[in-house]
Amino acid sequence: MEKIKCAVPESIKRMVGESSDDDLASTSSTLLHCLLNLPQFQRMIDDLADPNNGLCGKNKDGALELKQKGNRSYLTADYNSALASYSQALRLAPMDALDMEKNLVATLYLNRASLFHKIGFLTESVRDCKRALQISPTYAKAWYRRGKVNADLGNYKDAVNDLDNAKSFELSLDGKRQIETELNIIIDRQKHTSRTWVGENENCSGHFDELQQSKLSRVTTPDKGRGMASQCDIPQASLVHKEEPYALIILKSCRETHCHYCLNQLPADPVPCTACTIPLYCSEHCQLPAGGEAFSNFQDKFGTEGSHSRSHEEHIAEVNAMAIVRIKSSDVHDPPDQSRKHNSIGDALTSSVEQVAVGQAIYKAASLFNHSCLPNIHAYFLSRSLFIRTTEYVSTGCPLELSYGPQVGQLDCKDRLKYLEDKYSFQCQCHGCSQLNLSDLVLSAFCCVNPNCAGIVLKSPISNGEIHKFKNFPRAPAEQNLDTHLQEAIVSKDISGTTLLDASRALGILRSTLHAYNKSIAEAEDNLAQALCFVRDLQSAREHCKASIKILETLYDPDHIVIGYELVKLASIQLSLDDPAAVDSINHLGVIFERYFGPHVDSIVPYLRCLKSVAFQ
Numbered sequence: 227m228e229k230i231k232c233a234v235p236e237s238i239k240r241m242v243g244e245s246s247d248d249d250l251a252s253t254s255s256t257l258l259h260c261l262l263n264l265p266q267f268q269r270m271i272d273d274l275a276d277p278n279n280g281l282c283g284k285n286k287d288g289a290l291e292l293k294q295k296g297n298r299s300y301l302t303a304d305y306n307s308a309l310a311s312y313s314q315a316l317r318l319a320p321m322d323a324l325d326m327e328k329n330l331v332a333t334l335y336l337n338r339a340s341l342f343h344k345i346g347f348l349t350e351s352v353r354d355c356k357r358a359l360q361i362s363p364t365y366a367k368a369w370y371r372r373g374k375v376n377a378d379l380g381n382y383k384d385a386v387n388d389l390d391n392a393k394s395f396e397l398s399l400d401g402k403r404q405i406e407t408e409l410n411i412i413i414d415r416q417k418h419t420s421r422t423w424v425g426e427n428e429n430c431s432g433h434f435d436e437l438q439q440s441k442l443s444r445v446t447t448p449d450k451g452r453g454m455a456s457q458c459d460i461p462q463a464s465l466v467h468k469e470e471p472y473a474l475i476i477l478k479s480c481r482e483t484h485c486h487y488c489l490n491q492l493p494a495d496p497v498p499c500t501a502c503t504i505p506l507y508c509s510e511h512c513q514l515p516a517g518g519e520a521f522s523n524f525q526d527k528f529g530t531e532g533s534h535s536r537s538h539e540e541h542i543a544e545v546n547a548m549a550i551v552r553i554k555s556s557d558v559h560d561p562p563d564q565s566r567k568h569n570s571i572g573d574a575l576t577s578s579v580e581q582v583a584v585g586q587a588i589y590k591a592a593s594l595f596n597h598s599c600l601p602n603i604h605a606y607f608l609s610r611s612l613f614i615r616t617t618e619y620v621s622t623g624c625p626l627e628l629s630y631g632p633q634v635g636q637l638d639c640k641d642r643l644k645y646l647e648d649k650y651s652f653q654c655q656c657h658g659c660s661q662l663n664l665s666d667l668v669l670s671a672f673c674c675v676n677p678n679c680a681g682i683v684l685k686s687p688i689s690n691g692e693i694h695k696f697k698n699f700p701r702a703p704a705e706q707n708l709d710t711h712l713q714e715a716i717v718s719k720d721i722s723g724t725t726l727l728d729a730s731r732a733l734g735i736l737r738s739t740l741h742a743y744n745k746s747i748a749e750a751e752d753n754l755a756q757a758l759c760f761v762r763d764l765q766s767a768r769e770h771c772k773a774s775i776k777i778l779e780t781l782y783d784p785d786h787i788v789i790g791y792e793l794v795k796l797a798s799i800q801l802s803l804d805d806p807a808a809v810d811s812i813n814h815l816g817v818i819f820e821r822y823f824g825p826h827v828d829s830i831v832p833y834l835r836c837l838k839s840v841a842f843q
């Protein structure tokens with residue numbers, strides 16, 4: 227790499243270094259053009275892509291070893307380990323490697339398909355057979371396996387077709403006879419049923435509802451520069467923008483668990499990149515647009531294709547990266563378990579939802595939306611697509627602004643300003659920061675020394691006196707530690723009676739010194755609720771959860787998404803207690819989630835459907 231850098235003329239390096247927003251695209255193109263003409267650069271690309279010199283991570287011996295390991299595990303019925311070995315072998319196997327005169331990758335897909343068939347993952351099994359057949363179209367065993375699985379799926383027409391193919395490609399007479407027998411059985415089964423095959427359910431499809439993009443216009447304001455505004459009145463929960471990323475990168479922590487193209491969680495039968503061992507995809511639907519080769523034409527092209535260079539016409543000087551997040555639900559007691567999650571939420575389980583980042587992406591048009599600490603639009607992601615929806619009624623001409631992070635209710639004004647200044651280098655000019663609001667007043671306020679006064683003590687000479695008093699409170703240092711202790715105990719899932727007692731005492735101290743709507747009280751209530759769930763004191767947990775929600779409803783708007791997340795927790799506790807109030811909580815959180823996600827709510831928060839099915843059964 228250093229040698230390549232040295233080979234780039236100083237004039238080009240200087241030109242790129244001194245580029246302005248306006249000429250970055252053309253200077254980058256000049257650099258790329260120069261690199262493509264360097265033999266050292268071409269050699270490096272060839273080396274990286276050459277399966278034989280190992281730079282791409284492909285390793286035939288390693289793949290064969292893993293295949294044997296998978297076969298042994300299969301024979302001893304250790305199916306999890308067999309699945310892991312076959313999947314790992316698929317990552318290592320070079321596309322053109324042979325194993326006993328058969329393509330190794332095709333054989334591995336077939337082995338994994340047989341395993342999926344055995345454990346009842348029929349759709350995955352069909353998909354792996356299909357992958358094997360794309361590589362080796364005359365692979366009799368793959369046709370045979372797919373025929374058998376299709377028959378088990380009730381897809382008899384395709385099953386018969388598959389077995390016919392298997393028979394014609396099978397070389398041995400015994401084999402042909404066995405397939406014939408199987409065919410007759412399936413034809414017989416077909417006569418007794420009328421079920422039809424409904425097709426594969428690929429992981430990455432999304433449905434789009436009505437888009438109101440035409441209702442937006444670009445405006446410029448002296449405070450915030452360019453931004454987006456509504457051209458007409460737009461109802462709450464309307465989709466106003468949707469966009470595919472210009473560029474996207476998966477987070478390191480998600481590389482083994484999420485698809486490198488759509489960023490959805492990987493299915494049981496991921497496909498690896500055909501050229502190297504790093505990316506994993508849900509299916510060919512993601513692998514191909516990510517720049518992968520189709521199996522069917524891979525061998526023709528292998529080694530002969532140069533590097534693909536994308537058009538650098540469009541420049542990205544105006545864009546900012548956005549974190550792509552997913553909503554994840556987690557059971558309080560154990561790691562999430564599919565069957566439990568869907569069947570027995572009410573069975574003394576408590577659950578919460580959290581947002582986890584899975585990638586970073588650049589959306590060119592969306593980068594024109596400005597920030598507000600009181601946003602009126604909400605951005606979310608389905609696969610890699612960005613969606614923006616109004617969270618309230620927006621009248622004509624009103625700016626459409628989302629939150630870049632901090633919001634009213636979450637941090638007070640000074641902390642929001644600091645956050646935006648530190649992270650994005652601008653002084654926020656939104657109306658949440660320029661107009662007085664109750665939340666900013668009470669969020670970190672103290673209570674009055676007079677127990678009958680509900681007033682707010684602010685940072686003034688009086689409040690300074692209170693702060694001083696608070697700092698010198700006999701229990702104050704211990705109380706702060708207690709909250710940390712409780713959080714540590716929750717993380718380690720080791721909650722003793724003493725920890726709980728200490729936490730209750732700390733909450734009492736907070737309640738007697740802080741303003742009733744101070745955010746710290748809501749956090750302490752929420753932590754205590756979570757800890758009490760662990761020790762199965764669900765009645766007390768429910769009360770603390772409600773107390774936390776009451777404060778948050780004042781700090782935010784009662785239909786804010788933050789309340790929705792808290793209501794998931796409350797509803798699952800109420801369901802566990804057979805509390806009929808669960809229905810109201812679920813109805814309320816349904817309203818909130820629809821406000822933020824519209825008809826996509828079920829795809830984004832599948833957990834809501836589970837809660838509803840338990841509550842309304």
Ligand SMILES: C[S@@+](CC[C@H](N)C(=O)[O-])C[C@H]1O[C@@H](n2cnc3c(N)ncnc32)[C@H](O)[C@@H]1O
Pocket residue numbers: 449450451452453544546593594595596597598650651652653654655656
């Ligand atoms: C993603 S861009 C938004 C589009 C930008 N206004 C433009 O003209 O290209 C983010 C930048 O817009 C400006 N901006 C966005 N929201 C703002 C706000 N609430 N107050 C002040 N400036 C803001 C800041 O300069 C910020 O760095």
